[in-house]
Structures are given as structure tokens and as C-alpha cells.
Amino acid sequence: MTPNHWIILPVVMPAIMAAVMAMAMRHDVVLQRVFSLTATVALIAISAGLFISTLDGTIHTYQLGDWVPPFGIVLVLDRLSAMMLLLTSLLAAGVILYVAGSGWDTRGWHFHALFAFQVMGVNGAFLTGDAFNLFVFFEILLIASYGLMIHAGGGVRLRAGLQYVVMNLAGSTLFLFAMGTLYAVTGTLNMADMALRVRELDQGDQALLRAGATMLLVVFGIKAAAFPLQFWLPGTYANAPAPVAAFFAIMTKVGAYAILRMYSLVFSPESAAIGSFFLDLLLPAGLLTLFFGAIGVLGAKQLPRLASFSVLASMGTLLIALSIGTQTGLTAALFYLIHSTFAAAALFLVLDLVADSQGPTIRAPGGLVAALFFAAAIAVAGMPPLSGFVGKLLILDASRDAPQMALIWSMILGSSLLIIVGFAMRGSRYFWKPLDPGFANPENLDPDGNPVAAHPIRPLAITAGFVPFALLVLLTIAAGPITAVLSDTAAQLLEPDSYIEAVLGPQSGEH
Incomplete structure (x- = not known):
């Protein structure tokens, strides 16, 4: 297959732009904005083109250095990876x-x-088709996200960032242990090749395979903030700069993507060595993550922590959908993944608008900001008419035949009620009731505790704040055709042989 050089551009182009902006434009913020926006718009166009190229079910590969897999680095573009690229580029443009x-x-x-x-x-x-390069890109994420986390400085932000980086470094160490264990068992780190080796594994090596796969699940659980590894997320997201927290909405989805990719391809339930072991682990993790997220929303005293716990609750809902393991369950999970990403981004951007318009005074934010907060609360809670309601209905419908149907329905509906109550309490506190005289809102203090003065909201900021809302409205209006596309994506994920053949060639079917 002739290499499609467009596939590597979503990786290479941001890397080049980052180096150019850091070295040649570091003293000109306006020029940085122009180049950053231009590159992001170009990335949307490229991602959209790549997404369209996968709609016929074709899986494209790019072999770096023209090394034949499994010996070289390979990038793989299928329906799922193309969807995630487009989602990331749209989110990045708004931020x-x-x-x-x-x-x-x-x-x-x-x-x-x-x-x-x-x-x-x-x-x-x-995009990576190699487990070790997944580790490499995770490390790039960690370094860049830590720099963004402490942007604008402050002692509180620095402490929250330290907790975040220590937790992720521990996860990175465990990732290396998992990679070493899996390589010792299978002799490869190429995902497609590893999937074939797992099928042929001797009975005596299956326990070691499960140990390596379990360590990997813990690593991805850290990235996805799944219970009992979720404690780093509320403090990190609540103290990060609001636009950074908005983009971090995709960060937990990287962990969910890694779980979906590895445990549908390499450690699939059809494998005799694995079976339903990991699907059985995902359900309790998802239920408990959703529970603690909803309780956190109900008890949060400040808006940023409320938003952070709502992200945690959305990850729990997503993990529950993934645990169903059927095509309808995966379709619902993918729809909810898209929705929750835009909804969380919208909420964090609105909270920054709240802080800008209110300042340290006791006056309530303007009507437009209050309306945006109300819309964001509807989106995050999963209420009609926005797409969160559709996503939760899809999950409930997909779980009708599951043995734990009653538990799943009770948790999703009960947590939705708690989240609605939590947002209503905080919303009335900030938008309807006068504050105590002299009270300085915690949201409107800088990282060192000094009040930030209110100032008129800039029109471009308001315009940008509408971007994730516009995408949520589009997702709601086009829910039917989008769900059909996501159903095809789920079907492709449940047929790992097509991925293996695209990477290793037709002869891989002879193994």
C-alpha cells in the first residue's frame, strides 16, 4: 500500500509549529496567535479529510522509514483514530x-x-500502532500539560501541578513495567502483532500476560481518572487555568481511548487467555467513579471544583458504557465521549467568563454569562434538549440486556439527579442570590489569593465561548447520522482482524 503522507501531519505539524513559536516568536504574542490559529484551522481540515477517508471502512497505515511492521514504527488510521483526531482539532480551535x-x-x-x-x-x-510509542506520546502529554497547568504561576497552581505530575510519573513507571512484561511474553510491542501472539500463547504464559495487561489497565485508569485512581483530577482541573482545563477535557479521553484500543484489539474478550476479565473490572470502576463524581458535584463549594467533579462523573458514565462490550454499548460510549468532551470544555470556558465579569465584588455576572452557565449545566447533567440526554439514553438502551441493568440504570439516573441538584445549588448561589458583603469569590482570586478585578468581557472571548456550545447543538441536531457513523466505528472495533490485516498484510490471517 502506498503510504499516505497526510496521516503523519497531525503529529508533525504541531511539533514544527511549537518549535518555531518557541524560538522565533517568543516575544511576539500576536504573531503566535496568528500562527497557532492558522495551524489549528489547517489541522481541522486535515483531520476532516482523514476522517472522510475512513468512512468506507478502509484502514490506512503509514510506515515511518518504510520499515515493514512489526519491526518499524507504524501509524494507523481507522474510524476511531480519525474521529478522535477531528474531535481534538475542533476542541483545540475553540480553546x-x-x-x-x-x-x-x-x-x-x-x-x-x-x-x-x-x-x-x-x-x-x-494514531500510533505501537504500544511503546503510546508510552512516548503519553510522556509528551505529561511534559506539555504540566507546563500548561502552571501557566501564569502561583503557589496553589504549582502544588496542584506537582501532585498531577507525581501521579502521572508513577503511572509512567508502571507503564514501563507493563511493557516489559508484555514484551517478555509476546516478543513484540506492535499492537497488531501482539494481538496475534496473544491468540497463540501457551497456557503457561497466560498468567503473566494477565499481569502485564492488568498493570496496563491501571496505567490507563490513571489517565482516565477511574476509581480508585481519580483523586488527582479535582485539584488539578480546579486549579488549572480555565482554557487549559477546557482542553484537558480530551486528556481523560486519551485514557479511555487507550483502554478501548488495547482491550478490543490485543486483549479482546474473544481471547481464551483474557475472556471477559477486563470488561468485568470496568463496570465497578465506572460505577464508583460516577458515584464519587456525582457526590463531589453535590458537595462542591466553588464552581471550578464543581466542574472538575462533573468531568469525573462523565468519565464514570463513559466507562460504564465501555463495560457493556456490545456494538450498541460502544456506539453509546463513543457518542457520549464526544458530548462530554465539548460539554466539559464549554463549562470551564463559561466559568472563566464568570470570573471575568464578576471579579471580587458582590455583583452577579451579566445575563449572557448566566445563560451560558445554565446551558453548560444542562449539557453536563445530560438534560434535554442537548446531546447529553441522547448520550445517556443510548447508554441506558444498550444496557437493557446486561445482567447489571438495574444497577446501571439506577446509578446513571440517580447521579444525574445529584448533578442537577448540585448545579442548581451553586447556580442559585452565584447568579440569583446576593453575596455577603466583602466576600471575595474563590474563583476570582489569583493563585496567590489576591483579588482579580472585574473587567468587560471581550467580544472575541464570548465568541470563542460559543464554539463548544455550537458543536453540542450540531451533535444534537445530527444525532441520527452521527450515531450511524459511530455504530460502524463500533462494528470495526469488534472486528480486530481487519486492523491486524491492514498493519501486517493479508498473510497475517495465516497465523
């Missing part, structure tokens, strides 16, 4: 536009360069 409109990039150094490296790492994780 960059907001940063340019609100002036967040003037509060610290190298925001746009770090953001480009972040996009590079995310895209690389979605």
Missing part, C-alpha cells in the same frame, strides 16, 4: 480562539508552543 480573545496567553510564557506540543502528543497517542 485557542478563547485564549487569544481573553488574553490568557499574556499571563505566562510559551503558552502556544506548549499547547502545540500538547496537541502533538494527543494526536500521536490516537
